[in-house]
Amino acid sequence: MKAAKIRSGDRFSPHQQHNWDWRAASNFIAGGTGGGLLAFAAFASLWGTDVRALLVAGMALIGIGLTCVWFEIGKPWRALNVYRHLATSWMTREAAVAPFVFGSGVLALATGQSLFVLLTGIFGACFVYAQARILAADKGIPAWRHPRCMPLVAATGFAEGASLLAVAAPFVIPQVAGQIAVATAALVLLLLRVLLWRNYLRSLRSDGAPEGSLRALSAIDGQFLKYGNLLPAILLLVGVIGAPLASPALILAGLIAVASGWWFKYTLVRRAAYTQGFAIPHLPVRGRGPAGPAVKPGWGGA
Amino acid sequence: MTRYVMAIDLRRCVGCQTCTAACKNANATPPGVQWRRVLDLETGEFPDVRRSFVPVACMHCDEPPCEEVCPTKATTKRPDGLVAIDYDTCIGCANCVMACPYEARSIVHDVKFAYGDKPIKSEEVRFDPARIAVSMKCTFCIDRIDLAAKTGQVPGRDPDVTPACVNSCISGAMAFGDLDDPDSKVSRLLAETQHFRMHEELGTGPGVYYIWDKK
Numbered sequence: 006m007k008a009a010k011i012r013s014g015d016r017f018s019p020h021q022q023h024n025w026d027w028r029a030a031s032n033f034i035a036g037g038t039g040g041g042l043l044a045f046a047a048f049a050s051l052w053g054t055d056v057r058a059l060l061v062a063g064m065a066l067i068g069i070g071l072t073c074v075w076f077e078i079g080k081p082w083r084a085l086n087v088y089r090h091l092a093t094s095w096m097t098r099e100a101a102v103a104p105f106v107f108g109s110g111v112l113a114l115a116t117g118q119s120l121f122v123l124l125t126g127i128f129g130a131c132f133v134y135a136q137a138r139i140l141a142a143d144k145g146i147p148a149w150r151h152p153r154c155m156p157l158v159a160a161t162g163f164a165e166g167a168s169l170l171a172v173a174a175p176f177v178i179p180q181v182a183g184q185i186a187v188a189t190a191a192l193v194l195l196l197l198r199v200l201l202w203r204n205y206l207r208s209l210r211s212d213g214a215p216e217g218s219l220r221a222l223s224a225i226d227g228q229f230l231k232y233g234n235l236l237p238a239i240l241l242l243v244g245v246i247g248a249p250l251a252s253p254a255l256i257l258a259g260l261i262a263v264a265s266g267w268w269f270k271y272t273l274v275r276r277a278a279y280t281q282g283f284a285i286p287h288l289p290v291r292g293r294g295p296a297g298p299a300v301k302p303g304w305g306g307a
Numbered sequence: 308m309t310r311y312v313m314a315i316d317l318r319r320c321v322g323c324q325t326c327t328a329a330c331k332n333a334n335a336t337p338p339g340v341q342w343r344r345v346l347d348l349e350t351g352e353f354p355d356v357r358r359s360f361v362p363v364a365c366m367h368c369d370e371p372p373c374e375e376v377c378p379t380k381a382t383t384k385r386p387d388g389l390v391a392i393d394y395d396t397c398i399g400c401a402n403c404v405m406a407c408p409y410e411a412r413s414i415v416h417d418v419k420f421a422y423g424d425k426p427i428k429s430e431e432v433r434f435d436p437a438r439i440a441v442s443m444k445c446t447f448c449i450d451r452i453d454l455a456a457k458t459g460q461v462p463g464r465d466p467d468v469t470p471a472c473v474n475s476c477i478s479g480a481m482a483f484g485d486l487d488d489p490d491s492k493v494s495r496l497l498a499e500t501q502h503f504r505m506h507e508e509l510g511t512g513p514g515v516y517y518i519w520d521k522k
Binding site: 016017022024078079080081083087088090093097100143144145146149278280281283284285286287288289290291296297300302 | 348359375376377380396406506519
């Protein structure tokens with residue numbers, strides 16, 4: 006008589022993390038978009054675009070994200086301790102960049118100096134990068150520490166920033182050529198995001214990952230590709246070729262691309278965040294029998 | 308130098324969870340939180356089935372990822388190998404919880420006791436309000452290790468300065484001591500046996516060795 010393969014106890018397998026909820030996810034969602042928007046706003050300012058509204062929006066998004074995190078941490082009144090470990094902690098570095106974002110942003114708004122606008126954009130880009138490195142440093146979550154996760158998280162932040170600029174373009178960039186340039190930039194970044202996404206998912210499957218992570222990420226794959234990237238890409242193409250209704254197409258494309266980026270990041274930070282679980286390379290030798298085979302329950306792919 | 312480590316003989320562990328209970332009693336961890344626990348693993352197909360027990364806790368790594376990501380320096384690596392948390396500095400951001408590949412860390416936001424709102428006597432004695440809403444984990448019974456420095460006793464040999472789980476183990480599966488001392492029990496055990504460390508491929512250098520066979 007053969008029985009089905011006996012399963013390990015649940016506690017041995019990876020499980021979904023519950024310490025970072027929607028508030029932590031919001032920091033990556035809003036902060037990434039805000040940092041990306043500041044970077045592209047600074048870029049657009051080089052061509053004389055009035056980016057004051059974009060700077061305000063970018064800083065507001067970063068501020069919302071950080072506020073959400075503040076509500077999540079266990080000891081919010083000790084929050085300033087976050088600045089104590091600049092040497093190795095990307096969370097400290099993210100927090101350290103934030104005052105520079107807001108400082109230069111406020112100076113840019115107050116003085117109109119292009120130098121401060123550019124600095125705000127650079128610090129916004131640094132913020133996006135630091136956020137991506139926070140996830141990469143978390144070794145306990147295989148889906149985050151995978152080497153192809155960090156470029157994807159950074160790229161989606163910049164793609165969302167460019168997409169928000171596309172939303173604003175019909176209002177702040179009167180020239181058609183400028184709008185086409187924004188649509189092109191957003192399109193290129195969307196393509197980059199798709200490439201990195203496919204690359205990440207393929208590598209995660211081939212390298213092996215917790216089954217729950219693969220399930221959560223695979224569940225959004227089709228719709229993320231079709232509706233989150235292909236549809237806005239087509240709409241951006243309408244903007245690039247300057248067809249009629251280009252402005253509404255840009256706005257719609259930007260909103261869809263941002264929403265899909267947020268959907269991906271929420272999935273990554275919450276639903277796909279499965280722990281490492283436990284594994285043993287050798288079952289113990291008991292009695293006269295040989296050692297049992299290696300055991301790594303709850304992992305898929307590879 | 309001193310490097311305190313633990314050696315756990317998987318051949319001896321019977322999964323009795325006495326170490327789990329001893330840890331809970333010694334450290335008064337809240338309901339649902341176990342710094343030391345014993346995982347129960349069933350493998351194979353009938354009639355060739357195996358049951359193994361794997362005690363896990365903080366691995367007190369050589370390169371602790373929790374220490375690297377901690378934004379506050381609340382988590383530190385001591386010269387004797389112990390990974391410690393300063394509860395008065397920690398902000399409870401949970402970044403270390405995400406960084407630990409051994410699921411060793413917990414954060415409890417509300418005061419909870421085993422039987423409702425009021426602590427039982429052992430909880431009353433050991434309850435530490437500083438541990439609420441911050442990260443916590445196995446300390447290798449750090450207060451006992453620190454006591455050894457004052458009394459001259461030897462952790463791993465003298466029960467007063469040895470982690471509670473090791474003292475309680477009914478089958479002698481757990482050993483504790485200084486890896487840099489060739490005469491310590493752990494050094495001798497590791498020299499005589501085949502062993503592995505959990506998730507060694509991640510480069511964390513865990514300080515817990517699992518013995519699975521003789522040499």
